[in-house]
Amino acid sequence: MAKNILVVDDSASLRQVVSIALKGGGYNVIEACDGVDGLAKLAAADKIHLIISDVNMPNMDGITFVKTLKQKPEYKFTPVIMLTTEAEEEKKREGQAAGAKAWVIKPFQPQQMLAAVSKLVLP
Amino acid sequence: MMDMDPQMAAALQTFFEESRDLLQDMESALLFMEEQGADLERINAVFRAAHTIKGSAGLFGLEEVVRFTHRLENLLDQIRSGTKTLSPGNITLLLSCGDHINDYLDRLVSATPLDQHFLSEDLRLLAALQSALGENSSATDPSLTEPSLTVYDDVESRTEFIHEVSSDAPVKSAANWHISLRFGQDTFRDGMDPLSFLRYLQQIGEITGLVTLTDALPALSMMDAETCYLGFEIAFRSVADKASILDVFDFVKDNSIIHVLPAHGQIAAYLKMIQQLPEGDQHLGEILVAVGSLTPEELQKALALQEGSDQTGQHLPLGEILVEQKMVQEPVVQGALEKQQQQRESKNAERQLLRVRAHDLDHLVDLVGELVIASAANRLFAGREDLESRLESSSQVARLVEEIRDGALRLRMIDVAELFQRFPRVVRDTARTLNKDIRLEISGEGTELDKSMAEKISDPLMHLVRNAMDHGIEPAEQRLAAGKPAQGSIILHARHDSGGIVIEVSDDGGGLNREKIRRKALEKGLISADQLLTDPEIYALIFAPGFSTADTISDISGRGVGMDVVRQNIESVRGRIDIDSTPGRGTTMRIHLPLTLSIIDGFLVRLAQDTYVIPAEAVEECLEYPQTVGSVGYMELRDQPLPLLDLSAVFKKAELSETRRNVVVVRHGMERIGVVVSGILGNQQTVIKPLGKLFERVPGVSAATILGNGDVAPILDIPTLIQRHYAISAKSALVH
Amino acid sequence: MSLDIQQESSSGKLQMRLLGDLDIYAVAALREALLKAITQFHEVELILEDVCEIDGAGLQVLIAAKTESLYRGSRLLLSAHSVAVVQALQLCRLDSFFGDPIVLTKEMPG
Numbered sequence: 001m002a003k004n005i006l007v008v009d010d011s012a013s014l015r016q017v018v019s020i021a022l023k024g025g026g027y028n029v030i031e032a033c034d035g036v037d038g039l040a041k042l043a044a045a046d047k048i049h050l051i052i053s054d055v056n057m058p059n060m061d062g063i064t065f066v067k068t069l070k071q072k073p074e075y076k077f078t079p080v081i082m083l084t085t086e087a088e089e090e091k092k093r094e095g096q097a098a099g100a101k102a103w104v105i106k107p108f109q110p111q112q113m114l115a116a117v118s119k120l121v122l123p
Numbered sequence: 124m125m126d127m128d129p130q131m132a133a134a135l136q137t138f139f140e141e142s143r144d145l146l147q148d149m150e151s152a153l154l155f156m157e158e159q160g161a162d163l164e165r166i167n168a169v170f171r172a173a174h175t176i177k178g179s180a181g182l183f184g185l186e187e188v189v190r191f192t193h194r195l196e197n198l199l200d201q202i203r204s205g206t207k208t209l210s211p212g213n214i215t216l217l218l219s220c221g222d223h224i225n226d227y228l229d230r231l232v233s234a235t236p237l238d239q240h241f242l243s244e245d246l247r248l249l250a251a252l253q254s255a256l257g258e259n260s261s262a263t264d265p266s267l268t269e270p271s272l273t274v275y276d277d278v279e280s281r282t283e284f285i286h287e288v289s290s291d292a293p294v295k296s297a298a299n300w301h302i303s304l305r306f307g308q309d310t311f312r313d314g315m316d317p318l319s320f321l322r323y324l325q326q327i328g329e330i331t332g333l334v335t336l337t338d339a340l341p342a343l344s345m346m347d348a349e350t351c352y353l354g355f356e357i358a359f360r361s362v363a364d365k366a367s368i369l370d371v372f373d374f375v376k377d378n379s380i381i382h383v384l385p386a387h388g389q390i391a392a393y394l395k396m397i398q399q400l401p402e403g404d405q406h407l408g409e410i411l412v413a414v415g416s417l418t419p420e421e422l423q424k425a426l427a428l429q430e431g432s433d434q435t436g437q438h439l440p441l442g443e444i445l446v447e448q449k450m451v452q453e454p455v456v457q458g459a460l461e462k463q464q465q466q467r468e469s470k471n472a473e474r475q476l477l478r479v480r481a482h483d484l485d486h487l488v489d490l491v492g493e494l495v496i497a498s499a500a501n502r503l504f505a506g507r508e509d510l511e512s513r514l515e516s517s518s519q520v521a522r523l524v525e526e527i528r529d530g531a532l533r534l535r536m537i538d539v540a541e542l543f544q545r546f547p548r549v550v551r552d553t554a555r556t557l558n559k560d561i562r563l564e565i566s567g568e569g570t571e572l573d574k575s576m577a578e579k580i581s582d583p584l585m586h587l588v589r590n591a592m593d594h595g596i597e598p599a600e601q602r603l604a605a606g607k608p609a610q611g612s613i614i615l616h617a618r619h620d621s622g623g624i625v626i627e628v629s630d631d632g633g634g635l636n637r638e639k640i641r642r643k644a645l646e647k648g649l650i651s652a653d654q655l656l657t658d659p660e661i662y663a664l665i666f667a668p669g670f671s672t673a674d675t676i677s678d679i680s681g682r683g684v685g686m687d688v689v690r691q692n693i694e695s696v697r698g699r700i701d702i703d704s705t706p707g708r709g710t711t712m713r714i715h716l717p718l719t720l721s722i723i724d725g726f727l728v729r730l731a732q733d734t735y736v737i738p739a740e741a742v743e744e745c746l747e748y749p750q751t752v753g754s755v756g757y758m759e760l761r762d763q764p765l766p767l768l769d770l771s772a773v774f775k776k777a778e779l780s781e782t783r784r785n786v787v788v789v790r791h792g793m794e795r796i797g798v799v800v801s802g803i804l805g806n807q808q809t810v811i812k813p814l815g816k817l818f819e820r821v822p823g824v825s826a827a828t829i830l831g832n833g834d835v836a837p838i839l840d841i842p843t844l845i846q847r848h849y850a851i852s853a854k855s856a857l858v859h
Numbered sequence: 860m861s862l863d864i865q866q867e868s869s870s871g872k873l874q875m876r877l878l879g880d881l882d883i884y885a886v887a888a889l890r891e892a893l894l895k896a897i898t899q900f901h902e903v904e905l906i907l908e909d910v911c912e913i914d915g916a917g918l919q920v921l922i923a924a925k926t927e928s929l930y931r932g933s934r935l936l937l938s939a940h941s942v943a944v945v946q947a948l949q950l951c952r953l954d955s956f957f958g959d960p961i962v963l964t965k966e967m968p969g
Contacts, residue, residue: 010171011179013134013137013141014178014179016133020134076312080314101313101314106177107177107178107182108182109181109184118322118323118326119319119320119371120374122318
């Protein structure tokens with residue numbers, strides 16, 4: 001059974017490309033456009049195996065989103081990949097403190113994202 | 124674009140639409156701020172737009188967009204953090220950049236070739252962005268000097284990319300590796316699964332053997348099921364290099380123990396590789412990195428360990444650490460060491476060029492000529508009975524040798540004017556960018572400093588000057604209102620002072636805002652609310668790491684950006700920086716540098732059996748140690764209390780037992796202190812040698828010298844000693 | 860999917876059937892159940908055909924349980940391994956450690 005990956009980013013095109021790459025790798029993808037939407041999708045989903053979240057988003061940023069989901073017993077051990085840029089070293093640390101222990105640096109190639117996900121969750 | 128995967132084509136379409144929307148939002152926000160003034164929320168929105176476009180463009184391999192928006196993002200980031208202002212000029216620039224990205228996307232959609240008009244606009248904007256960033260617009264940036272225009276005429280093929288992993292990598296032969304893994308206790312809780320990493324490993328090679336280690340696993344009744352106790356020893360065969368294998372475990376590397384070693388059969392291959400390395404000056408670590416036996420990260424870790432071992436006083440060779448840490452195997456290190464030895468023997472001469480004044484060199488050659496004559500005379504007199512002639516000729520030789528040494532050392536010194544020469548242009552350009560009228564005054568030419576020091580200090584100095592211009596000097600209206608001339612001025616000044624060099628950057632701007640800094644430091648938890656701080660102490664807070672953050676815009680936070688880096692750079696050459704500031708009158712940043720690799724007049728003192736050197740410039744007078752001094756550490760000097768500093772305490776020596784001791788009164792700036800020593804040996808010209816690793820972190824010692832008898836004598840760092848002494852007594856005064 | 864544990868005992872022997880994901884979310888409860896089972900019964904059979912997924916944490920608790928039973932001289936049998944369980948055991952070269960016969964079905968990799 002394909003594993004469910006939640007992709008939270010305010011860029012629709014980014015979500016689309018990530019989704020193509022991950023589906024190509026045998027994963028199932030659910031998209032959300034910001035932290036608030038992300039929490040809603042989590043509540044609606046059966047089980048999410050991995051979460052990919054941008055840092056910089058309107059409505060609810062990635063750090064707040066991760067902190068919130070890590071407080072939920074059903075997601076406290078779920079791996080989170082944070083999307084940061086080179087310049088956001090500080091954000092990366094904040095994200096790690098919040099519970100996002102993996103990261104991918106933007107801009108990235110779709111294959112890099114697939115590789116990062118494959119290290120954490122089997123398709 | 125036609126050949127593109129239909130899904131990707133659809134995603135690209137989304138990217139076009141999304142980018143147009145974002146660019147539109149960006150434009151509206153910029154126009155609004157042009158009318159109503161900058162606000163953080165809109166600046167953030169503009170930043171996010173550029174940020175999002177950059178991130179997505181990267182996914183489609185649109186490198187030009189990535190590069191361009193990256194530059195744009197840099198400027199926006201600096202505006203966001205307050206380093207740069209959203210000036211009308213910058214608004215115009217940002218608007219043009221938005222138009223340009225739009226133009227590029229339009230051409231991409233309609234498959235219109237990128238013509239000359241587009242390319243020249245591209246170059247113009249990149250240059251404008253660079254100058255808005257205050258970067259040196261000379262040849263440092265490849266995107267300017269080498270605009271890679273050829274890439275542009277190939278819009279279509281660039282969007283095909285993706286999904287196919289490139290298979291044009293040269294075929295490498297598989298190697299055997301040994302991987303040793305001990306996962307950290309929080310691995311499971313962090314959402315990481317060791318089994319997933321192992322499966323991923325199988326994607327880049329073949330696991331030919333594996334042992335699951337359960338030694339650390341407690342009994343079922345004792346274990347915490349959510350804690351990870353697992354370890355693995357793996358034999359792995361792969362074409363991947365060491366860095367790629369380590370990369371698999373990147374997400375767990377901080378808390379786990381991970382070793383990747385070439386399996387035994389590979390060691391011979393590594394040794395061969397080391398032997399075959401091209402000649403060049405490489406350290407052991409670099410050699411091992413070059414053959415792929417060690418990753419740059421591992422090297423850094425080992426060097427950190429080495430530094431740690433230095434602090435405890437036992438210097439461990441790097442090779443030993445590498446083997447100890449299981450980073451590389453012993454024979455490999457041995458091979459690298461041998462290689463390094465070979466290189467040492469054959470190289471070194473041509474590494475660095477130095478520009479030398481012809482006059483200095485001529486002088487030196489003359490002196491050598493004189494020395495040849497003098498030593499011939501010396502030989503002639505040596506056999507004679509005539510003591511006076513012998514003494515005279517040998518003292519002649521000694522004088523010449525000394526002069527030659529001085530002359531040779533002078534060759535390394537450069538006039539500070541050379542360091543300052545790039546600043547008039549920088550100030551002019553920066554002033555123009557900032558739209559301020561600023562004059563630069565330079566004084567102190569003729570002050571000499573070591574060339575390598577000048578190189579290291581150049582960038583921090585640049586930063587300070589730009590900062591002073593950007594945040595120190597107020598806008599003209601504000602200056603006029605304060606009764607100051609509309610034109611601001613920046614003064615760069617250099618001079619010698621107590622055995623060191625002082626370089627000052629002064630502005631006649633608004634001065635630092637004491638209260639703001641204090642508030643900010645409180646907010647950041649750098650100080651506590653009840654802490655009493657002097658003005659210099661408060662000003663020094665702007666050099667604290669993390670003092671400034673990107674999310675506030677104020678002139679003060681702007682000053683904090685990168686200031687900790689400035690301080691680190693200065694400290695790395697054993698310098699110091701301090702600040703004088705008067706509200707409404709201006710600020711002076713003062714860099715104190717030691718004179719490494721130079722000569723000073725030294726004042727030799729004895730402490731028990733050891734000799735120390737005090738820079739003679741710092742010495743005011745010498746006294747006998749008074750009989751009546753109490754234990755409080757003060758003596759009276761012409762009715763003034765003089766704090767005493769017992770060197771034996773500073774360097775943790777046994778307390779001086781001699782009955783006759785001396786006090787050397789030294790001064791730095793306005794402060795004086797009496798240094799208590801066992802005896803005074805007198806003046807001597809002293810050649811400063813940089814400190815070895817062992818001494819590098821001894822506070823109160825700035826360098827060392829070698830005495831006539833071959834002994835090493837530390838040179839005291841008087842400013843630091845005085846500062847420390849005052850700091851310690853201030854503390855104990857508070858306690859009492 | 861969370862883990863469900865069904866137990867059935869007869870004449871000193873306990874059969875435990877695990878249903879769902881044998882992962883980090885389940886291991887705390889599973890450890891308790893296994894400890895209790897091993898303490899009370901000298902033969903415990905773990906039926907694994909309904910285990911959808913197993914991760915490192917799940918495997919670790921099985922290893923600890925097996926070690927515990929060996930130490931106590933009781934028996935812990937794994938039976939009817941699901942594909943996920945077989946793959947995990949093979950990946951970690953632990954098939955012989957547990958020593959249980961694994962019935963290979965068609966879709967299982969050898």
